[in-house]
Amino acid sequence: MASSDGIRTFTPSSLATLRGHFTGLDTSLHGSKWDQLWTENFAPWDRGVPNPALDEVLTERKDLLGSVKLEGGKRKKALVPGCGMGYDVLLLAAHGYDAYGLEISENALKGARKTEAGSAGKEEYAVRDKGVGKGKVTFLSGDYFKDDFVKEVEGDGKFDIIFDYTFLCALPPSLRPAWALRKSQLLSPTGRLICLEFPSTKPVSSGGPPYALPPVVYEGHLPRPGQELAYDSEGNISTDKLGEEAKDGLVMLAHIKPKKTHQVINIGVDESGKVLDWVGVWAHK
Known part of the structure; x- marks a missing residue:
């Protein structure tokens, strides 16, 4: 099912199809199943x-994120795991970051490269600060939980910005400890993890994907990676029953209610248009 223009939502039918697509499958098979959905153009x-x-966060919360460039003028690196069609990767580049999009689906990457090829002249991808300029865009094929893709990243393979959205909610809860550990490993010592918490109000018992992600999921796992x-x-x-926070755990710097988010009724916003999503900004201790 392809998305259409305007306000869109997951229908009961598409949600049921999505859940059924992964029911009973070993997590090692999930990558190929996501690729199948992209092949079939099923992307609600x-x-x-x-x-x-x-x-909004990149523009208004520089107090949390700091300069786009490191000392010496080198651009900071940003990562979007599960980048899909690459929209957020291109946005990060427009803000001046050298932006990497990671995907396990080759068909999604084809779409991301097509998005990049057609991005010239589009307002959403315009350079935000001419003094900073646009960063480089790199799309990588790989598994977030493995190190193979890191070899293709400039420098030490760590990132100054990591943006997580529609990624954690696609993972079964059994992978959350490994997800948090990987965030701790990939985030640079002075980096910032930006988590757009979605879907934050979906009933936990409803299963997934997308799995419900109330704030407590982040507050529980990120300080206790692994x-x-x-x-x-x-x-x-x-x-x-939460144990002690780990030495390599992350700490929340801010919990933000954004003014806008994607218009996904009853998941991202309610029927009146009120934003349901949250944004958490995290860092190393």
Whole structure:
């Protein structure tokens, strides 16, 4: 199912199809199944443009993110795992970052390169600061949980910005400890992790993908990367059983309610247009 223009939402039918596509499958097979969906042009999550909440944070919260360039003038590197059609990668480049989009789906990467090829002259990808200029765009094929793609990244393979959106919600809860550990490993010592928390109000018991991601999921896992956390029978984190935060854990710098996000009714916004998503900005201790 391809996305259409205007306000879009996951229909009950597309949600059921998406859940059924992964039911009972070993997680090692998920990559090929996502590629199959892209091949079939089934992408109800695809909005066709960058998320305005990311643009807002990049524009208005430089107090959290700092300069786009490092000392010496070298550009900071940004990563978007599960980048899909590449919209947010191109937005990060427009803000001046050398931006990397990572995808396990070759068909999604074909779409991302097509998006880049057609991006010239589009307002959403215009250079935000002419003094800084536009960063380089690189799309990588690889598995987020493995190191192969890191060999193609300039420098030490760590990133100054990591943007996570429609990525964690695509992963089954069993992968959350590894997801958090990987974030800790890939984020540079002074880097910032930007998590657009989506879907934050979806019932946890409804399953996925997309899996419900209330703020407590991030608050539980990111300070304890790699640790298995206790969940109750309904799928909620047992907050009374959380252990000590790890030395390599991340700390939240800000929890932001964005002015805008993608218009996904009853998932990103409610029926009145009120934003349901949150943005968390994280860093190393």
